[in-house]
Amino acid sequence: MRLFWLALLHTAAAAVTVTVANTPQRVAIVGAGPAGASAAYYLDGLIDADIHVFDRGPRAGGRTQSETVSYNNQTLHFETGASMFISVNRNLMDAAHRFNLTLCEHPCTGGHTTGLGQYGIWDPVARKWVVRMGGWLDKARMLWRYGLSDLRTVRRHTQTAVDEFMQSYTRFDEVFATWDEYLETRPAMKEALYYRAAEYYQGKISQRFLREVVSLATRVNYMQDVSTVNTLGAHISMAAESHTGYSIRGGNWQIFARMLGNATVHFNTTVTGIQRHQKYRIATNRGSFDDFDMVIVAAPLPVANIAGLDVHSAQFVKVYVTFAIGTLNSAFEDAPRLVVTPYHTTRPFNCMSVLACLSTQCAKGAPVLVKMFSHQPVELSEVFDHVEWHREVVWDAYPALEPRNSRYAGEEDGRYRAPRPGTVPIVLDTNLFYVNGMESLFSTMESQSVAARHVVHLALSQYKPL
Numbered sequence: 001m002r003l004f005w006l007a008l009l010h011t012a013a014a015a016v017t018v019t020v021a022n023t024p025q026r027v028a029i030v031g032a033g034p035a036g037a038s039a040a041y042y043l044d045g046l047i048d049a050d051i052h053v054f055d056r057g058p059r060a061g062g063r064t065q066s067e068t069v070s071y072n073n074q075t076l077h078f079e080t081g082a083s084m085f086i087s088v089n090r091n092l093m094d095a096a097h098r099f100n101l102t103l104c105e106h107p108c109t110g111g112h113t114t115g116l117g118q119y120g121i122w123d124p125v126a127r128k129w130v131v132r133m134g135g136w137l138d139k140a141r142m143l144w145r146y147g148l149s150d151l152r153t154v155r156r157h158t159q160t161a162v163d164e165f166m167q168s169y170t171r172f173d174e175v176f177a178t179w180d181e182y183l184e185t186r187p188a189m190k191e192a193l194y195y196r197a198a199e200y201y202q203g204k205i206s207q208r209f210l211r212e213v214v215s216l217a218t219r220v221n222y223m224q225d226v227s228t229v230n231t232l233g234a235h236i237s238m239a240a241e242s243h244t245g246y247s248i249r250g251g252n253w254q255i256f257a258r259m260l261g262n263a264t265v266h267f268n269t270t271v272t273g274i275q276r277h278q279k280y281r282i283a284t285n286r287g288s289f290d291d292f293d294m295v296i297v298a299a300p301l302p303v304a305n306i307a308g309l310d311v312h313s314a315q316f317v318k319v320y321v322t323f324a325i326g327t328l329n330s331a332f333e334d335a336p337r338l339v340v341t342p343y344h345t346t347r348p349f350n351c352m353s354v355l356a357c358l359s360t361q362c363a364k365g366a367p368v369l370v371k372m373f374s375h376q377p378v379e380l381s382e383v384f385d386h387v388e389w390h391r392e393v394v395w396d397a398y399p400a401l402e403p404r405n406s407r408y409a410g411e412e413d414g415r416y417r418a419p420r421p422g423t424v425p426i427v428l429d430t431n432l433f434y435v436n437g438m439e440s441l442f443s444t445m446e447s448q449s450v451a452a453r454h455v456v457h458l459a460l461s462q463y464k465p466l
């Protein structure tokens, strides 16, 4: 969905040279998702080492996975996890081009695109549309409903934080060993972590814009409302919703499968422990692998269950992703492409997108393929008259994006929560590094790739032969 246009700066990619006296001969990477695959890719570009990647799953991509379903001789493709990235996501765009993968406009499902409107907020309690934008009058209607000033304000705040993130593409000489140090040179990102979006924007924009536009973006991207999500989560969500989204035809996971390149990849191999004897030993469900000079953990420790490696981290949000083919019931039969429920409810879903219309005339009552995000299983009869097929995937999706130090909604002024501990470290031990602390700031394929690239540079610059 493209609600607004938001200009982001393209900065020239910097060439990087890492000069180290010694380099590791054998490196283990835990996780073949965006972070682990990126770590293997950037490491391979810098040094000549024997790289082993371990993943408990059967293929690359981590939370980036895709499936297909056949319907009336049409093959429909859908992303069950991370589904889109945007043109300024330089690592992913560069990799897509380098590996000759085909970019297509999100959702890249096949079938017919619905001619229905852009977005709507459906109130299931009042059983009516709070707002519904459709047809060629969209832009004029949005201007009439929201005016320009709130949009400009949110765009300005979002842009400042996004510009700071974009510095990651040019400041390869930066050295930081925790994500808190990273934030020290990024004041807008740091400040945004301390406030709920609703608090941050109080007095700056109208409640209507906050509840209908900003909240729509945060519910779609992080399943959180503006009253709970931190402001950095809101900035990232608004940036994502302001751009055309892209996917890779056939599945985003292909980027990460290609990035693994020359590494030796051990799929279906769960890492249960990382022990340091002389060098590192990786204990797995398939036996031990020895003699690693360096280890990069690129899997979220709160869900990886690796003995001895505990970090304090926000709880992961459980997300149900439900796909269904069928005919929508009368409440939704003229639904726009994206439907979000308001802040006071999560039923029947947080959001639903109509991925494809499955008849040539996308008329009311035509079968459609939809994707729904929810915190609990979707009761399909609340949405459909008739369901022909469905599939549910449950994820430990991403850390809850809570503010670090913020007033509880409804509390009296001046009463603040205890500050949250800082973000988790990157350096866990000598030559043992952790990428996924980045997810405590926000979680996307691109930011995990950027984080992995930084960790590779840090790891090589700190390398000590064991």
Ligand SMILES: Cc1cc2nc3c(=O)[nH]c(=O)nc-3n(C[C@H](O)[C@H](O)[C@H](O)COP(=O)(O)OP(=O)(O)OC[C@H]3O[C@@H](n4cnc5c(N)ncnc54)[C@H](O)[C@@H]3O)c2cc1C
Pocket: 030, 031, 032, 033, 034, 035, 036, 054, 055, 056, 057, 060, 061, 062, 063, 064, 080, 081, 082, 083, 084, 085, 269, 270, 271, 272, 298, 299, 300, 303, 304, 305, 306, 319, 321, 395, 396, 397, 398, 436, 443, 444, 445, 446, 448
């Ligand atoms: C439903 C959903 C929608 C999303 N939408 C988007 C989106 O549109 N755009 C976007 O950019 N991001 C999106 N994200 C977020 C994105 O998927 C994550 O930010 C990204 O996948 C994180 O990459 P990672 O490599 O750090 O972790 P993961 O992708 O989780 O990869 C970690 C890998 O480590 C493996 N692993 C874990 N523990 C072990 C172990 N003990 N031993 C061996 N292997 C292990 C896992 O099997 C996994 O393959 C979405 C996520 C979800 C769940």
